[in-house]
Amino acid sequence: MATGSRRAKYDTYLNWKRNYDKQIQTVTWLDCDVTSEAGVKHVTKLKCRVCTKYKDKIAGRKNFSDKWISGAHSVRTTNIVDHAKSDQHLHAMNIPKKEAAKVQGASATSYAPIAQSLSCVSDSEREHLRRKFKIAYFIATEQLSFQKYSKICELETRHGVTLGRFQSFTKDSCFKLVGIATDRAAVNVADGGLKGLVDEELEWIFWMWCLAHRLELAIKDSLKHTSFDLIDKMLLRLYYLYKKSSKKCRELENIINDLKDAFQLNHGQGDGGLRPIRACGTRWVTHKLSVMKRVLSKFGAYAAHLTTLSEDSSVKSADRCKFRGYLRKWTDAKYLLGCALFVDLLTSCSIFSKSMQADELDILAALDLGVVYNHDRQTSTDFAAKRI
Numbered sequence: 001m002a003t004g005s006r007r008a009k010y011d012t013y014l015n016w017k018r019n020y021d022k023q024i025q026t027v028t029w030l031d032c033d034v035t036s037e038a039g040v041k042h043v044t045k046l047k048c049r050v051c052t053k054y055k056d057k058i059a060g061r062k063n064f065s066d067k068w069i070s071g072a073h074s075v076r077t078t079n080i081v082d083h084a085k086s087d088q089h090l091h092a093m094n095i096p097k098k099e100a101a102k103v104q105g106a107s108a109t110s111y112a113p114i115a116q117s118l119s120c121v122s123d124s125e126r127e128h129l130r131r132k133f134k135i136a137y138f139i140a141t142e143q144l145s146f147q148k149y150s151k152i153c154e155l156e157t158r159h160g161v162t163l164g165r166f167q168s169f170t171k172d173s174c175f176k177l178v179g180i181a182t183d184r185a186a187v188n189v190a191d192g193g194l195k196g197l198v199d200e201e202l203e204w205i206f207w208m209w210c211l212a213h214r215l216e217l218a219i220k221d222s223l224k225h226t227s228f229d230l231i232d233k234m235l236l237r238l239y240y241l242y243k244k245s246s247k248k249c250r251e252l253e254n255i256i257n258d259l260k261d262a263f264q265l266n267h268g269q270g271d272g273g274l275r276p277i278r279a280c281g282t283r284w285v286t287h288k289l290s291v292m293k294r295v296l297s298k299f300g301a302y303a304a305h306l307t308t309l310s311e312d313s314s315v316k317s318a319d320r321c322k323f324r325g326y327l328r329k330w331t332d333a334k335y336l337l338g339c340a341l342f343v344d345l346l347t348s349c350s351i352f353s354k355s356m357q358a359d360e361l362d363i364l365a366a367l368d369l370g371v372v373y374n375h376d377r378q379t380s381t382d383f384a385a386k387r388i
Helices: 010-019 049-054 076-085 089-102 113-118 123-139 148-158 170-175 194-201 213-224 228-242 246-259 285-309 317-330 333-356 361-386
Strands: 030-037 040-048 179-182 207-208
Touching: 010 030, 030 049, 040 076, 049 089, 076 285, 076 317, 076 333, 113 317, 123 148, 207 213, 213 285, 213 333, 228 285, 228 317, 246 285, 285 317, 285 333, 333 361
Parallel strands: 179 207
Antiparallel strands: 030 040
């Protein structure tokens, strides 16, 4: 069996094909190679019928690979989903649609993204767009200023014509503002930023900030200058170690496949990747939580790979020294215990933050989650406030 290969029973493969069909149309393209042992069928390779059929037409695509044409040895649902989202597969799936359109006399532009988006709008929205396009076409053909677009739309609305919502970016429309909702970035709230500039002209403007985002920033600030800084630095360096190296990623995958029986490696929906991810974004708590869970799940594989890199003679001497330093530092118990501690601490924060992001906010439920979060925070504060 090839390195990194994984088999599945044929019945399991059929269940995957049926269950994922609604999401990624697996019945249309998913195929496999089957072997039989002791009367039991096993799937040894996964293939894509569409990519195989249109290989010559997609061979020039960026990041093209014949892995799913010759057969992918790793029989996993994550590989199926990843291939369905790949550029070459999406391009191959569109080829028969375009060919059918040519036979029927339809334009190939009907499969452009904008055309597909317009095909999903309701009849009322389509009518609103048609009227707006007619107004814009009239302004263009009469060589009028486009600033008149909003005025003509307002006139049509007064005459009883429903145009739906339309946007105007002229200065006059700013005086109709009642409030502005932004995040707490300095470019928005500083005296020399957006808030300061708007307050000079529009003193009546009411400013508000997203409660969930402010909560996430407050949690982020509360963890500054604690042992979390060490954990965060480790997560960032681990991410950059694999960021631009496909070779390291392949080596890591092989190690994980070799160690999957000895370690409990999570390949579920909450941790569907192998290499470390970057923990940054507007949802600070969720990003940090997901990356720490991944590191805890696969820390044994990361440590084994660092050991291999630090002893590999083909690696530069300076890099080997760096990897040995990472290995000696990160295998210290304080890093694993720190990750586990902050996962427990941020889990309740994440639930609390998600409740604040809901479209329909349940105040009582949010208060209950706040009490739970405060209790968890009190039990962990003494340990988190110290440098491990």
